[in-house]
Amino acid sequence: MTVTTAPPPPRRFLVPVAGLLAAVGLVVGLSAAGSPDVTRARVEGSLTPAFTRLYVDQQRILGHEVPAASVAARSACDRGGPQVADVGAGADWICLVDFTDQAGAHQQGKFELQVHANACWTAAGPAKLVGGFTITDTRGRDVTNPLSAFDVCFDPDA
Amino acid sequence: MSAGSTTGVREAGGTHRATPAPRRAGTGAAYRWELVKLAALVRTRATLAAVLVLPPLVVLLLRGQRAPADTLFGRHVHDSGFAVPLLLLGFATQYVFPLLTSVVAGDVFASEDQHGTWKTLLTRSVSRTQVFWAKTLAATTFAAAVLVVLAASSTVASVLLVGHQPLTGLSGQSIPAPRAALLVVGAWASTALPLLGFTALAVLLSVRTRNPALGVVGPVVAGLLMNLVGSLGGTGWLRRALLSTPLEAWHGLFTATPFWGPLVQGAVVSLLWTALCLGAAHHSLRRRDITGG
Numbered sequence: 001m002t003v004t005t006a007p008p009p010p011r012r013f014l015v016p017v018a019g020l021l022a023a024v025g026l027v028v029g030l031s032a033a034g035s036p037d038v039t040r041a042r043v044e045g046s047l048t049p050a051f052t053r054l055y056v057d058q059q060r061i062l063g064h065e066v067p068a069a070s071v072a073a074r075s076a077c078d079r080g081g082p083q084v085a086d087v088g089a090g091a092d093w094i095c096l097v098d099f100t101d102q103a104g105a106h107q108q109g110k111f112e113l114q115v116h117a118n119a120c121w122t123a124a125g126p127a128k129l130v131g132g133f134t135i136t137d138t139r140g141r142d143v144t145n146p147l148s149a150f151d152v153c154f155d156p157d158a
Numbered sequence: 159m160s161a162g163s164t165t166g167v168r169e170a171g172g173t174h175r176a177t178p179a180p181r182r183a184g185t186g187a188a189y190r191w192e193l194v195k196l197a198a199l200v201r202t203r204a205t206l207a208a209v210l211v212l213p214p215l216v217v218l219l220l221r222g223q224r225a226p227a228d229t230l231f232g233r234h235v236h237d238s239g240f241a242v243p244l245l246l247l248g249f250a251t252q253y254v255f256p257l258l259t260s261v262v263a264g265d266v267f268a269s270e271d272q273h274g275t276w277k278t279l280l281t282r283s284v285s286r287t288q289v290f291w292a293k294t295l296a297a298t299t300f301a302a303a304v305l306v307v308l309a310a311s312s313t314v315a316s317v318l319l320v321g322h323q324p325l326t327g328l329s330g331q332s333i334p335a336p337r338a339a340l341l342v343v344g345a346w347a348s349t350a351l352p353l354l355g356f357t358a359l360a361v362l363l364s365v366r367t368r369n370p371a372l373g374v375v376g377p378v379v380a381g382l383l384m385n386l387v388g389s390l391g392g393t394g395w396l397r398r399a400l401l402s403t404p405l406e407a408w409h410g411l412f413t414a415t416p417f418w419g420p421l422v423q424g425a426v427v428s429l430l431w432t433a434l435c436l437g438a439a440h441h442s443l444r445r446r447d448i449t450g451g
Contacts, residue, residue, distance in 0.1 A: 030396035038391065049414065050330035057332070089391035117391045118406050119420075120230060120328065144225075144237055146326065151230050153328040153409040155417035 037119050037156035040077055040086035043093060046154035047075045047111070047123070051097050054146040058130070061146070063138040064102040073099040077113070089117040120153040188284045188292030196262060196296055205261055209308040214315035217242055221319070230328070230409070238323040240338040242316035243309070244412075247345055250308065251405035255349065256356045256381035257374075258304045263297035263360035264373025267443070271368035276448045290443050294361055294436060301357045302350070309346035313339075329414035345408035348421055351428035352404040356381065358435035359401070365439040404428050 052073045059066040077095040079086045093113035101107045109129040115121040130147040137143050196202050220242065226232040229248045234241035250258075270276045279289060317339075325338040333341065356377050364373035384402035387393060397403055404424025410417040 027396060030399050031392075031394045034394035034398075036392065036394075037397075046329065053330035053332075053414075057330070089389075117389050117393070117397065118403075118409070120409060122227075144233065146330070149227060149233060150326075150330060151233070151328060152330065153230075153413055155410065155413070155415075155419060157419035158417065 036087040037117070038088050038115050040079070042119075042154045042156070042158065043077045043095070043113065043115060043121065044075045045158075046121075046152050047077065047095055047097065047113075048073050050150065050152045051075065051099070051111075051147075054150055055099065057146045058135065059102050061135060061137045061143060066102045070104075071099050073097055075111075079115075089115050091115075093121070095123070118153075119156040120151060122149065122151050124149050184284070185288045185291050185295075188282075188288050189295050192266070192292045192296035193299065196266075196300055199262075201261055201265075202300060205258065205304060206307055209258070209304055210311050213243075213246060213308065213312040214319070216246065217312075217315045217319045231325075234326055235320070238325045238338070239317040239320035240313075240322070240325040240333075240335070240342050242320055243312040243342050244345060246312045247309075247349070247408070248406075251349060251402075252385055253382075255353060255405060256360075256377040258308070259297070259301035259353055259357045260360035260363075260374045260377040262300045263294075263357045264364050264375075264377060265370040266293045266297045267361065267364040267439075268368050268370040268373045272370055280448065286444055287440070290440050294358075294439075297361060298354060298357055301353050305346065305350060305353055309343070313342055313346075325412075327414065328409060328412040331414045333412070341411050344411055348408045348411075348424070349405050351425050351432075352401055355401045355404075355428040355431035355435070358432040358439070362435040362439040362442075365442050398423055399427060401428065401431050 052068050052071045055071055055073070056066050056068050075095050075097045077086065077093055079088070079090060079094075080092040084092070091112075091114040093115050095111045095113055097109045097111055099107055099109075107129060109126045111123045111125055113121045113123050125147050127148065131145050133145060133148050134142040135145045220226075220235050225235050226245065229245055229252075231241040231244040231248065235245055270279060280286065284292070322335045322339070324335055325333045325341075327333045359380060360373055360377045363376040364370070367373060367376070381402055384400040388397050388400050388402050398420075403420070404427055407420035407424040410420050
């Protein structure tokens, strides 16, 4: 169906086979080249500022003015336990975030990250620490809790 | 439906040529006739109508639903009207973009095979190369029209129905409304080049397979496969060489420190795909032995 004009017999097979081999070679070559987009440094580097902003946001909704600097967040991420290298996409990234809460107390929260190959990830926060899906603002309305789950992207070339 | 349009064009072409100057028709004239043919197709009208009408309906449906959190910006659809067009963009680039262009580009050459109209077409005073560019340009025009209508419909409907609240960006930052509006337009615009790439792929399949069904479905399957490969980790540069990756490059616009790397790489990759596909398609059409039909 695809080839209705008939080229000379040898080329008829040679050209598609050579093309297929070239394509496979290209795919294999490209897959092997380059460094991983998802690394521990990039995940941590995108989580810390995002958490800080969203925490300040959440506290503002709850009626507390918290300066970003006082949150002093730090994050430490790990993928799949000590046996697994901390690179690559996966739903098994765990990040521990240390920060100072609005009352000045030290807190630590465990975030589960689903990291995608497209250099974006989705974090689910610990409900006990960051609250549920919605929170109640100062005027008594239920609004989306910015910290319960959030999406972040990072630069895969940085 | 396209058989009727082809004959219609031939008659119309006759009347056109009867009027003023005996100027040799060029790519421009052929392009205008291809547009007339496209405009007569039910498929093109239906697609344009769908991309105009569906986004407002989706926005209305979303209002009563729990926010769809599995796509970027989905969790913010009730918080900002700028999140909805981005959710729709994310969804569209994953599933429907190749189809939006291949519905025309995959058929534009193969329909001449299907109806056996190549010989008639080539007896006109235009060369094969001119016919090639006229058809390719017409398909590109359609793709551009679909993109513009879909983007405008999604954005306007969302802003009117949800509002123009600040948008939570992809670094947790708040993006004020005017900037968010600009970025939404930029995000949609950034998909124009990869869409051109998919148009070229559909044109290539349309020329090579001479089968409208393969021309239309082929790019869709290719797009889904590329999405699948792109979602796997550890594919190195292969991911960046895929035509589906530039469709996601707009993410970099929405971080606190915007990054342009994927957009630049995506533009280069899209243009390479376009050049390769169109080059192969042109070569194939020029060398083809058109005697039958």
